[in-house]
Amino acid sequence: MFAAPDGQWPQAMLEIAWAHHFARFWRFDQTGRRDREIEFRLLPDRRLFCLRSTAWHYADPDPAEFDDRHVHHSTSAFRPDGTVRTTTRIPGGSTSEIIERKPADGLHMPASPFGEWADFLGRPAGTREHHGPDEPADPPWRPAVPLRPRHADLLFRQDAGRCRTGRSRPKCAAPAPSG
Numbered sequence: 001m002f003a004a005p006d007g008q009w010p011q012a013m014l015e016i017a018w019a020h021h022f023a024r025f026w027r028f029d030q031t032g033r034r035d036r037e038i039e040f041r042l043l044p045d046r047r048l049f050c051l052r053s054t055a056w057h058y059a060d061p062d063p064a065e066f067d068d069r070h071v072h073h074s075t076s077a078f079r080p081d082g083t084v085r086t087t088t089r090i091p092g093g094s095t096s097e098i099i100e101r102k103p104a105d106g107l108h109m110p111a112s113p114f115g116e117w118a119d120f121l122g123r124p125a126g127t128r129e130h131h132g133p134d135e136p137a138d139p140p141w142r143p144a145v146p147l148r149p150r151h152a153d154l155l156f157r158q159d160a161g162r163c164r165t166g167r168s169r170p171k172c173a174a175p176a177p178s179g
Contacts, residue, residue, distance in 0.1 A: 018042055018114070029058060033065040047108045052077050078107050 009032040027036035040048040063070035082104035
């Protein structure tokens with residue numbers, strides 16, 4: 001975590017779970033509210049792919065964090081082919097969406113060695129690194145992991161009477177949905 005010089009509030013925080021190929025960057029405004037989130041996935045070649053970026057624009061210090069009634073909010077979702085879908089919501093309920101293509105190489109960056117987070121963050125101006133307690137603690141969050149299919153064996157069963165035997169292996173059809 002990177003804190004303001006007085007240490008009273010954070011300016012930036014990283015969530016790292018390399019075992020899950022996951023990294024997330026949070027930036028905080030002057031009142032301690034999160035105003036920026038960038039989520040990455042670690043690729044096998046040790047590059048980070050920017051998966052999603054979200055920004056909250058607070059017009060004044062009164063609105064609560066993420067208050068959709070008073071906060072301008074935009075999210076960009078990135079795909080490996082360079083497709084970017086940006087959704088913007090403004091107070092009052094208006095929403096717009098833009099889909100565009102960007103160079104895919106610009107969505108990747110080298111992964112910093114473990115512990116060298118200042119390079120990864122581009123150390124926020126006027127901050128100091130804040131180290132937590134020496135004893136390890138369980139994180140209060142769980143990194144995003146893909147869901148695994150459940151009950152797939154029920155969709156494709158050889159004894160369902162719909163299988164044909166091919167030369168190399170049986171071929172099965174999924175049961176047709178009813179209704």
